[in-house]
Structures are given as C-alpha cells and as structure tokens.
Amino acid sequence: THYSNLKVAAQKHKGLINGAMLFDSKEMKPLYKLQIGNPGSSFAFEIAKNIGFPTHVLNRAKQKSGGKHVSFDQQLQQLEIDKIVVDKKEKELESKDVQLSEMIEKYSNLLGDVKRNKKQIIEKARQEAYEIVADSNKAIENTIKEIKEVKADKSRTKDIRKKLIEKKDSIKNKLGSTKVTEPKQDSLENINSPITIGDYVKIKNTDIIGELINIEGKDAMVDVNDVKLKTTLAKLVKTNQQPNYKSTFRSRRNRQNIMSEINEKAANFSLTVDLRGKRAEEALSILQKYVDEAILLSMHDISILHGKGDGILRPLIRDYLKTIEEIKDFGDAPLDMGGAGITKVHFH
Incomplete structure (x- = not known):
C-alpha cells in the first residue's frame, strides 16, 4: 500500500507486518525485490519530478497531501539509509571481532612464552648469584685464615691482600659489566632546521620513519626501506632517529612487512x-x-x-x-x- 495510515497501523498492531518493494532512488526504477519488516517509501514526488511534472503541480500536491505525509515519507527514506549504514557497520564489526580474537590468542601465546622464559632466566641468575656469593665468602675466609697463620707478617699480609684483590677482580668479571646506553636526544637545533632532501623524517600520527628523497612544491616522497610513500611536507617531522636496515635479506623482509602492513590496513x-x-x-x-x-x-x-x-x-x-x-x-x-x-x- 501507499497509504501511510495503513503502514503506521501495521507497525502498531500484532499480527500485521509491513513489507516494501525495493526501489533504486538513484536510477529511479524498481528492483522487484520484496523486503519484509519495514514499510517502504512510495517515492511519488521524486518519480514525478524525474519524469518532468511541473514544479507548481508538485508543490500543490505536497500541500494537498499535508506536511505529515511528506515528513513520514522522508523518515522512511532515512530509515532505509540508516539500515544500509547499520548493515555495513555490522559486517565491519564481525570482521574486527575475528581479528581481535586472533590477536588475543596470539598475544596470550606470546605472554605464556615470556612468563616461561622469565622464570628460567630468574632461576639461572639466582643460581649464578648464589655461586658467586659462596665463592666470595670462601675467598674472604681463606684470606683471614692465612693472615692469622702468618701472625701479621707485613710482606706476607701484603701478598695475601693482593690475592684477595685478584679474586675480587675475578668475581667482577663473572658478574660482567652492564652499560646503560641512554637514548640519543634529538638536537633541537637540527630538528628545528628546515626539512631538506636526505633528511630522516617521521610521518605524523604513525611510527613510520624514512628518508626524504624528493620535494615538489608542498608534496614530498619518502623512502621507507625501498617503499616509496607520497605525502605532504606538512605531515612530516624531522628526526635524528634512523631506520635500522642492516642486511639485504633483512631489508627485503622489512620491505615485505611494511607492504604487508599497508595492504592489511588498506583491506581493513x-x-x-x-x-x-x-x-x-x-x-x-x-x-x-x-x-x-x-x-x-x-x-x-x-x-x-x-x-x-x-x-x-x-x-x-x-x-x-x-x-x-x-x-x-x-x-x-x-x-x-x-x-x-x-x-x-x-x-x-
């Protein structure tokens, strides 16, 4: 039916359900498909306008039908548009849900590996520390015993102390030396200077770092491990950080990873x-x-x-x-x- 009151009645009363024959409002032609559950729009005014009805006739018809009818028809059209958007979002949500489940499983496995490795490393370090402490205590006890035996003979005591120092150095070598390398701070003078070809740059809102290889007006070309990305100068930030591409094999793998990441982002x-x-x-x-x-x-x-x-x-x-x-x-x-x-x- 094209009668709005019947559409409203079907929505309000049990035992009745609305249906609509789908219509392509862009091409202005019927699709001959039945959709159950929601009322449809008659598209009367749109069709009339499309086939050349005089504007004054259409305006008069809208006045005769009343504002409520026109508003109801527009609401039906908006409802159909919202349904399309919701359906699309639902499909996207299902896809994201699958990806999220895969990521959760992946990181759960990684977390399990990290915990197991952490436990083994701690146990090994504890055992090594115990052995070093025991060795140190034994060396000190032997030194004290020898000093007592020689009854404070200066030359002998000096030799014993020398041995103790040598033992101390040996223990230090066992412990090893850990150097903490502080991250290099970007030079403010260098960062604030104009961006030129050959500079390393970072693309804003991403972790992508590459070499600026070309500038054309306000456009720029960045080389990210042999992958050429086109963007604008306004989206680039100068940086002293340099991408670490050590070998041809690793470079190829990194390039494949970058392209894979870009393709995955484009697909999603x-x-x-x-x-x-x-x-x-x-x-x-x-x-x-x-x-x-x-x-x-x-x-x-x-x-x-x-x-x-x-x-x-x-x-x-x-x-x-x-x-x-x-x-x-x-x-x-x-x-x-x-x-x-x-x-x-x-x-x-």
Whole structure:
C-alpha cells in the first residue's frame, strides 16, 4: 500500500507486518525485490519530478497531501539509509571481532612464552648469584685464615691482600659489566632546521620513519626501506632517529612487512567514519587521523557521517576539509545514500 495510515497501523498492531518493494532512488526504477519488516517509501514526488511534472503541480500536491505525509515519507527514506549504514557497520564489526580474537590468542601465546622464559632466566641468575656469593665468602675466609697463620707478617699480609684483590677482580668479571646506553636526544637545533632532501623524517600520527628523497612544491616522497610513500611536507617531522636496515635479506623482509602492513590496513580501512554524537574537538581530532590515514593508503574517496542535527559538525568538518590539498572535492552524498547527513570526499 501507499497509504501511510495503513503502514503506521501495521507497525502498531500484532499480527500485521509491513513489507516494501525495493526501489533504486538513484536510477529511479524498481528492483522487484520484496523486503519484509519495514514499510517502504512510495517515492511519488521524486518519480514525478524525474519524469518532468511541473514544479507548481508538485508543490500543490505536497500541500494537498499535508506536511505529515511528506515528513513520514522522508523518515522512511532515512530509515532505509540508516539500515544500509547499520548493515555495513555490522559486517565491519564481525570482521574486527575475528581479528581481535586472533590477536588475543596470539598475544596470550606470546605472554605464556615470556612468563616461561622469565622464570628460567630468574632461576639461572639466582643460581649464578648464589655461586658467586659462596665463592666470595670462601675467598674472604681463606684470606683471614692465612693472615692469622702468618701472625701479621707485613710482606706476607701484603701478598695475601693482593690475592684477595685478584679474586675480587675475578668475581667482577663473572658478574660482567652492564652499560646503560641512554637514548640519543634529538638536537633541537637540527630538528628545528628546515626539512631538506636526505633528511630522516617521521610521518605524523604513525611510527613510520624514512628518508626524504624528493620535494615538489608542498608534496614530498619518502623512502621507507625501498617503499616509496607520497605525502605532504606538512605531515612530516624531522628526526635524528634512523631506520635500522642492516642486511639485504633483512631489508627485503622489512620491505615485505611494511607492504604487508599497508595492504592489511588498506583491506581493513573503513570508507565511512561516523562522527555523530561527538563533541566538536573530539570529532575534529578523529577526522584528522582518519583523513591522514586515507591519504597514506591512497584511498580514492571516503564518506563522513555527521547527521543533519542542528548543523554544528557539518560546517566544522567542511572548513577543515578545505585545508587539505590532497582533496579534489567534497559535497553532500546522494539522497539515497544519506543526503546532507553525509559528506562525500574525493581525493586527487
């Protein structure tokens, strides 16, 4: 039925259930698929507009049908959009849940290995310490005994003390010397100097360190163990830390690991970020990290779900997007994909 009161009645009364024939509102054609559980929209005004009905006729029809009917129809359309978003989130959640279970199992195994190794190391150190202390006590007792036997003969006492010192040095060698190397502090003078080709740089909000190999205007190319990453100078921080690539084999393995990590991030990257209900500062912080990651992974487009609400987030988000040079354009999503409640972003 296209009669709204019947749709409402089916929702309120037991024994009745709504159904809807699915419709492609973008192409303006029926899909001939039945969906049970929710009422559908008739898309009457959209279809009429699409086939060329005069605007004044449509406006008159909306007035005749009443604001409640139009509002109800729009709510049905929004409900369908929300359902699509929820279904997508549900699939993403299932995937993340599987990954989380695998990670928990992996780290549980690693933790078990660490505990076992820790116990063995402590036991070995305890035994070695016991042997060293026992050896030391024995040496001291023998020294005291010899001094008493020679009755404080100066030359003999001197020889005995020399032996004790030699024994002390021997014990020191057994204990070994542990040098604590303090981490090098980045020179403020070096860090604050302009970034130039050949400098080691770190990409903001990541642990990626590489060598800057090219600069074109505000764009930059970073070599991370033979993997070329394109980004902007604004996202780079100069550092004195250097990546440790010691051998060809290890370099190849590191490069494979980096590419594997990038591919995994790209595969698990969600093309939609939901900022609804977030405070302005929190939403902007989440958006900055999300856009940076999208650029790093060379995504072509993303969607930002902010809702219509009272319009606080929408202008804040768009003002920020205007500052990103990698963005080609952005605007409202199509009506059937969320309309003004979602901002669609396209990258160069």
